[in-house]
Amino acid sequence: MMLKNQCINNKIENYVVLDEKLKVGYLPVPKAACTSMLNAFFSLKETVEQQRRLKRVEEKRKHTKVRKHNAVHVYQNIMFDRVVKKSKTTGYFVFSCVRHPVSRFLSFYKNKVYFGWDKGIADKLTSLGFYHKMSVDECIENLCSVQDPAALDAHVMPMSALLYYKGKLIPDYIMRVETLNNDWSYLMGLLGKSTVEVTIHNLSPKDSSSDFDLTQSQKNKLTEYYKDDMQLFGYR
Numbered sequence: 001m002m003l004k005n006q007c008i009n010n011k012i013e014n015y016v017v018l019d020e021k022l023k024v025g026y027l028p029v030p031k032a033a034c035t036s037m038l039n040a041f042f043s044l045k046e047t048v049e050q051q052r053r054l055k056r057v058e059e060k061r062k063h064t065k066v067r068k069h070n071a072v073h074v075y076q077n078i079m080f081d082r083v084v085k086k087s088k089t090t091g092y093f094v095f096s097c098v099r100h101p102v103s104r105f106l107s108f109y110k111n112k113v114y115f116g117w118d119k120g121i122a123d124k125l126t127s128l129g130f131y132h133k134m135s136v137d138e139c140i141e142n143l144c145s146v147q148d149p150a151a152l153d154a155h156v157m158p159m160s161a162l163l164y165y166k167g168k169l170i171p172d173y174i175m176r177v178e179t180l181n182n183d184w185s186y187l188m189g190l191l192g193k194s195t196v197e198v199t200i201h202n203l204s205p206k207d208s209s210s211d212f213d214l215t216q217s218q219k220n221k222l223t224e225y226y227k228d229d230m231q232l233f234g235y236r
Helices: 034-045 048-063 068-079 101-114 119-127 136-144 159-163 177-191 216-225 227-232
Strands: 015-019 024-026 082-085 093-098 173-176
Touching (some): 015 034, 093 177, 101 119, 101 216, 136 216
Antiparallel strands (some): 015 082
């Protein structure tokens, strides 16, 4: 999915992981197949050193006090050649992946608020009025009361705020979670690489006693709040 440059008034910085040899970068969007993309991207290296570095990552995660919320940063810092701010990617072909805003919000709610309470972002969530086990309706109302996207944690921040910088769209190519395998295959074709498998990681836990079906009113509130994402990334 290719997007034209749109004018977004934001200055939010986040980071791009780079492969120096391929001259390719991945700009992660939390709750949009982020870990899956990091693993698939890294597997393109296809070297013995890849396996050694991957083993070191897994060992570091198992035997140190690296908390789960830091997992992506561990992958970035160990598995890739460089990690740079998204405004510093000149000369690289940058890709990213987005997800329907309502689905992404539900993943955030289930994984970071209801079933789990991520200590790494708990202070920020608490300061904005979120709390562990709050109802989905309360969570939506609280989210909609936050006027400045920059105040939000990246897991629930509008994707447009993460993918644009000072009005410029950073990625050259944007995939969707909903069509991930086909989009990834197309990317591999652009890069002249054989397709590698994309394995979905970090699926939200299920609880048969909890029903997360949203009402139409709740969906409407979310699509209004994320209206820039809905329009820019072609969602309905």
